[in-house]
Amino acid sequence: MEELFKIIAETIATMVEAGAVAVIAVGSAEALYRLVKRVVVPASRSDLRPKTIWVKFAIWLILGLEFELAADVIRTSIAPSWDAIGQLAAIAVIRTFLNYFLEKDIEKYLETYEQPVREPGRLASAGPLV
Numbered sequence: 001m002e003e004l005f006k007i008i009a010e011t012i013a014t015m016v017e018a019g020a021v022a023v024i025a026v027g028s029a030e031a032l033y034r035l036v037k038r039v040v041v042p043a044s045r046s047d048l049r050p051k052t053i054w055v056k057f058a059i060w061l062i063l064g065l066e067f068e069l070a071a072d073v074i075r076t077s078i079a080p081s082w083d084a085i086g087q088l089a090a091i092a093v094i095r096t097f098l099n100y101f102l103e104k105d106i107e108k109y110l111e112t113y114e115q116p117v118r119e120p121g122r123l124a125s126a127g128p129l130v
Contacts, residue, residue, distance in 0.1 A: 006078045013074040020067035027060020055109050058102045065099045 031053055038048040072092045079085040 009074050009078045013071040016067055016071040016074065020064045020071065023060060023067060024064035027057055027064065030060070031057035049113075051109060051113065055106050058106055062099055062102050062106075065095050065102075069095050069099070 034048060034053045034056070038050070038053070041048065069092055072088050072095070076085055076088045076092075079088060
């Protein structure tokens with residue numbers, strides 16, 4: 001029974017990691033598309049600012065990191081030794097720090113560039129980021 005649980009958990013962890021790869025691949029393709037578009041189209045379009053492209057890509061990376069972290073949690077439940085658990089914990093900590101700092105950079109960007117603009121009589125925002 002324990003062996004069956006390990007096989008199921010490993011299969012689920014692998015599928016979650018495949019989902020992370022897919023999320024990061026989609027985000028990378030979108031960021032590359034936007035960068036190429038920025039070179040071809042005049043830079044006057046606000047959604048093609050390099051920092052905006054980076055933030056949108058970072059959001060995809062954060063989602064991918066969350067999937068990777070979920071796979072790590074699943075693998076920890078079936079880790080065969082304390083060494084394996086330690087390695088998984090180290091990887092999880094690194095991914096968590098990456099995620100944390102990406103989120104902080106995004107928040108700083110939103111505070112700086114996406115502030116609501118006060119117009120006479122109403123509040124208008126700079127528009128949605130994503």
